[in-house]
Amino acid sequence: MDSILSLRGIAREFVTRGRVVHALADLSLGVAPGEFLTIVGPSGCGKSTLLNLISGLLPPSAGEMHYGGAPIIGVNPAIGYVTQADNLYPWRTLRENVEFPLEVRGVGKAERRRRAVELIERVGLGGFEDHYPHELSGGMRQRGNIIRTLSYDPDVILMDEPFGPLDAQTRLILQDQLLHLWDAARKTIVFITHDLGEAVALADRVVVMTARPGRVKSICPVPIARPRDLFHIHDDEHFRRTYDRLWEDLESEVRRAAETWRTSS
């Protein structure tokens, strides 16, 4: 497999309150171009750290990261990042937020506006272009957050539990929208979630991470045909089998993570 993104022997440590915490240790992973990869793991296993490393915001303590064959040093404009908290700028309207990456690239006003409005309409937010983030619901803001990253067309999009704080129905609708957007653009997506069902429903492959220090425990392809019907996918035979198999891998890690908390507190 020719990877667009390849990580080899990645480690990352933090020092907090004089103690060294090993967030990631010897993690290796390859992501194919156009792939939808989801990552699950117990809380605190370094999932978010992993995305911070790939985005170039943090340097790894050890190991190598390559994007399209070139080492990743610092932020890379070809790698977009949708963070967990919605970071829409409160002083910009929805449209101005979506335009932000185009604005800093010097794209002309009219073109910027056209692209922003098109994306806003595509995710069903038409009519809310001139609303400020505080005038939008959580689900609307998160959609804005995602299309802001899509607007400048990065090849790889990192997503850190983008639907985490949303209610079940909104999540389902946004997952469905995300799959449609992905299907249309065929970006490479690395998507972190704590929801195993979400991981299976969306992914080409699901990565299970170990408890801290995080490394790849197993990788499991999802043999469900696309386009997928997310609203009925739970009845799918493949969905259940993949889910059960992944849960077997994940369960022991979740228990181990819980053990660590108990002993450390």
Add this chain to the structure above:
Amino acid sequence: MADELLGRYAWLRLLAWRLGFGFAILLVWELAAGRLVDPFWFSSPLRILRHLVDWALEGSLFRHLLVTLRETFFGYALGGVSGIAVGVVLARLEFVAQVLDPFIVAANGIPRVALAPLFIIWFGIGELSKIILASTLVFFLTFYGTFSGLRAVEPAYKEIARVMGASERQIFAKVSLPAASPWIVAALKVGLPFALIGAIIGEFMAASRGLGYMIQLNTNQFDTTGAVSGILVLMLAVMFFNGFLNRLERYVLRWRPRERTAQARELQ
């Protein structure tokens, strides 16, 4: 107060009550003067009104008012601009800010009234000494506002801008500055009355013109009507400029949730 939130009728009602309250105070004062209290010490609304009219017709009211407003304005502008500029520079130069910190705290700790006589020695009894005095009061307010505001910018806002391809300069102009704008605007708002205080203190110390000078002069001559008239004019001036600043604030911070959050909640 955001009047559009209240609706037209509610706004008129509020205005009527405010006017009524103000009128009631004046009425009580007027009735008490000469009966309960001696107008020689406390003057009375009608005396003040008569005095103000005379003063205005004679032309000295506007002459003195203009001097004070000029001092206030230039002091405010000088202090505001330099405060923002130094705040911006020090927010970027962490080490320099740490070195300077105790000196800034010490300088800000000086009671400005104590500096007024020195400023008059250094800058003369003309308008310059009042402008400088006013600007030192405004400077520290806007400096701290800008500095703290820029320091308090959510790091994630800047990181995500970097990921989206913004340069350091763009991050400053398009992220840090707007994120810090509520702090800066708040400091500018608080600073306005301080600029006036600076100008008036300066005029109290030594001056030959200005409303502060007039108030001082009248007080020294036991002309309470003259003194209170001057104070009243200052009050009205501050109210007027504050109204202007409120408008500016509403425009600059139009993105902030006001009492309208219920409407936003409605959407979710």
